[in-house]
Amino acid sequence: MVSREYNSKKFITPDGYASDIAVFTITSESNGQYKPPIKFLKIMLIKRSNQDHEGNPNIEAGKWALPGGFVRSNETAFQTAERKLYEETGVGGLRIKHFGVYDSPGRDDRGWILSNAHYVIANEEFLKNRKTTKDASDIQLLTIEDALEINLAFDHRKIIDDAIWFIKKDMALTTLAKHFLPKEFVLSELQGVLLTVLDDPSIKTDAAFFRKAPTLPFLEAVSENGKLKKSNRYSKTPAQLYRFNDFQPITSVYSKKLKG
Amino acid sequence: MVSREYNSKKFITPDGYASDIAVFTITSESNGQYKPPIKFLKIMLIKRSNQDHEGNPNIEAGKWALPGGFVRSNETAFQTAERKLYEETGVGGLRIKHFGVYDSPGRDDRGWILSNAHYVIANEEFLKNRKTTKDASDIQLLTIEDALEINLAFDHRKIIDDAIWFIKKDMALTTLAKHFLPKEFVLSELQGVLLTVLDDPSIKTDAAFFRKAPTLPFLEAVSENGKLKKSNRYSKTPAQLYRFNDFQPITSVYSKKLKG
DNA sequence: TGAATAGTGTCTCTTAGACAGTATAAG
DNA sequence: CTTATACTGTCTAAGAGACACTATTCA
Numbered sequence: 001m002v003s004r005e006y007n008s009k010k011f012i013t014p015d016g017y018a019s020d021i022a023v024f025t026i027t028s029e030s031n032g033q034y035k036p037p038i039k040f041l042k043i044m045l046i047k048r049s050n051q052d053h054e055g056n057p058n059i060e061a062g063k064w065a066l067p068g069g070f071v072r073s074n075e076t077a078f079q080t081a082e083r084k085l086y087e088e089t090g091v092g093g094l095r096i097k098h099f100g101v102y103d104s105p106g107r108d109d110r111g112w113i114l115s116n117a118h119y120v121i122a123n124e125e126f127l128k129n130r131k132t133t134k135d136a137s138d139i140q141l142l143t144i145e146d147a148l149e150i151n152l153a154f155d156h157r158k159i160i161d162d163a164i165w166f167i168k169k170d171m172a173l174t175t176l177a178k179h180f181l182p183k184e185f186v187l188s189e190l191q192g193v194l195l196t197v198l199d200d201p202s203i204k205t206d207a208a209f210f211r212k213a214p215t216l217p218f219l220e221a222v223s224e225n226g227k228l229k230k231s232n233r234y235s236k237t238p239a240q241l242y243r244f245n246d247f248q249p250i251t252s253v254y255s256k257k258l259k260g
Numbered sequence: 261m262v263s264r265e266y267n268s269k270k271f272i273t274p275d276g277y278a279s280d281i282a283v284f285t286i287t288s289e290s291n292g293q294y295k296p297p298i299k300f301l302k303i304m305l306i307k308r309s310n311q312d313h314e315g316n317p318n319i320e321a322g323k324w325a326l327p328g329g330f331v332r333s334n335e336t337a338f339q340t341a342e343r344k345l346y347e348e349t350g351v352g353g354l355r356i357k358h359f360g361v362y363d364s365p366g367r368d369d370r371g372w373i374l375s376n377a378h379y380v381i382a383n384e385e386f387l388k389n390r391k392t393t394k395d396a397s398d399i400q401l402l403t404i405e406d407a408l409e410i411n412l413a414f415d416h417r418k419i420i421d422d423a424i425w426f427i428k429k430d431m432a433l434t435t436l437a438k439h440f441l442p443k444e445f446v447l448s449e450l451q452g453v454l455l456t457v458l459d460d461p462s463i464k465t466d467a468a469f470f471r472k473a474p475t476l477p478f479l480e481a482v483s484e485n486g487k488l489k490k491s492n493r494y495s496k497t498p499a500q501l502y503r504f505n506d507f508q509p510i511t512s513v514y515s516k517k518l519k520g
Numbered sequence: 521t522g523a524a525t526a527g528t529g530t531c532t533c534t535t536a537g538a539c540a541g542t543a544t545a546a547g
Numbered sequence: 548c549t550t551a552t553a554c555t556g557t558c559t560a561a562g563a564g565a566c567a568c569t570a571t572t573c574a
Contacts, residue, residue: 012333014274017363017374034524034573073272075374076363101361101376103277104338112333114277114374116361116546168574172512173433188525194514200566202515210527217512236572244565250431253509254454254476255462256516257536294546439544447551448552460538470554473533495552496545517563 012243015111019080020068020156021087021096022119024161025127026180026196036188036234041167041196043160046088047138056074059110060153064140066160068115069121077116082134088139091126095179099166100159107155115154121179128180167212171197175253178244186231186239187213214240217258218247275371279340280328280416281356283349284442288458291383291493296494297445301427301456303407303420304382306348307316307398309354319370320413322409324400326376326420338377345448348399351386356441359426360419367415375414379423381439431457433511435478438504444482446499447473474500478507 028037043065052058071080074140078096086092086138102115127141143151147160166238168251170176194203202208213219217239222241230238234260250259265416283304288297296329305324312318327348331340338356346352362375373379387401400445404409407420430436431454440453454463473479482489482501 014277014333014374017274056552073274074365076365077361099359101337101358103331103376105336116363119537156321166445172510172514174513187527198512198514200512200515200519202517205564206526207528207566212514217398218513232525232572236574237524237526237528237570238572242421249430249513251511251513251516252460252474253434253478253511253518254432254458254459255460255536256511257462258513259460259515296552432529445553465537466553467539467555472536490526492552497543497551497553499543499553515563 008172013111014114016108017069017071017077018068018113018115018157019084019103020066020078020115021081021085021086021116022066022117022160022165023122024119025122025124026143026193027124027127028192034232034234034236036192039192039196042045042141042143043137043149043163044141045152046152047140047146049138059108062155063151064142064147066117066155066156078118080234081118081120085120089122089126091122092121094118094126095118097166097170101162102155102159104155115159117159117163119167121167121176123180123182125182133135146192168197173249175244175247175249184229184231184241185235186241186245188234188239190242216254217260218244218249220245274374276368276373277331277337278328278373278375279331279337280326281315281341281345281373281375281421282326282377282420283345283382284423284427285382285385285401286453287384288452294492294494296452297454299452302401302404303423304355304399304401304405304414305407305410307325307400308413309398314382319368323411323413324402325413325417326377326405326416331376337433338378341378341380346414349382351387354380354382354386356380357426357430360422362415362419364415375419377419379426381427381436383440385442413496418477427483428457433509435504435507440519443505444489444491444501446494448494448499449503450479473502477520478509479505480505497517 013191018215026039026041029096031038044067046067048060048063048065049058050061050247058110067084069080069084071077071197077096077151081096082092085094096118098118100117103111107113144164148157167176177193181189190213192202202212205243213260214221219242230239231239231241247260281472285302286299287302288299291298304325304327308320308323308325309318310321315502317513329339329344338358341356342352345354353465356378358376358378360377362377404424408417412420426437437450437453439448450467450473451463455510462472474481479502482503489501491501492498510519
């Protein structure tokens, strides 16, 4: 950052600095008793109202957009994301991750407005709270296919596209999946979450996945009173419960071996 | 991005939007004829002058900082990074990658100034051009250790720290190494580049690395006139030349297998 | 008992990693 | 003929992937 230029002429400064959040969740739709549910990756979008608080026409009215808001001068975009998420959904403590900045000239008709984009993984349960805090008509959970088809405000299509790319990458390379799951889960649940985003034969094939998963260093079987803890929530056969531990896997294209 | 609030009161807007670039290179110091050179990861920093063009005292004068500059309202931070890099070094066409935004209140005494941070990999050759375009006294290539010890302007220590983290990650997970190497290179050169950043026994061990590397899907042996092309620039024994192809490796913690 | 989910047994083929050995050319 | 680099041979143990088989429970 060179300040010479800054003083040498009057620079045009941005007209706004926004923080936007792509809120993802995976919904489970029951597929019958004792069956693993069908899962879908969904994104939360809000419909922009026709007028603002003062009754003036709203920009990009009627279109769907990512939740978010303007960053205040005494906070970071990260904090704005936390605050807005809490205001809109009543939920905090979620893992928020920055993934990009959108600053193309002309991306917002109001002027030179930057967007600092984040994504968030929300466990399905959080949605139940959300429904009560806001009118369901202007906040919706959409599948990715639907979200990319509807009329999106600003450059939010591009932002959502990118967010999905980052989610896929992080799902494959990190233990991100844990944020989509309850603390204790069954292998078919993990498999279901992974398959909403990844397309990998070794995950898809039951035999391969059920053999491999218990050996993963970041997963551990749950015990209770010295006995392995099982659940039959998705099957007649009681299935072993697992949880993520704190192991952070590191992979490399040159060595392939998991390390942490 | 909700516009209600935008219209409902006069928002404070940022005082500046900067684009900073962490320029990395790996220097080779000859270790004697027919020996692989010793390599060091280095970063390019500039020393902030005491006064600006108009003779006014400069902010953070005398400290070292990342090259960069203010984003103009008709360009993106990415374009600013390209422009500044060209202005400062006379070189274009480098791979510029965004990795973060720095927006903590108080990070810059001049006001609310955001920094959009990028890193760049510069091949060693580019530095020779650079030396001629600028006074060498206020642009220096420093080892990482040195860079993190000297007096850095603003929050550039944090930015550099983060940049190094991203470089290490990308070096392990992508074919980033190619940007540190000539088009055709010998395996010991690749090994040297990787070892400046990664600490992996399967890279460090010659036998393992020399056996593995030729099988990597993103590397291919170079041929010329139907014969394998060799070089003895770093050894008496002619060594096979390799180049990167366009294969983009994808790894996963759940499957470990390389895919593209 | 059948049906559905949750695993295991076993086999084959490939790969990682270690250790030792061979090959090449300069001086 | 020594030395330093660049590999290759060979072994072992672990892992991936495929296919068939067993185990558990509910209705």
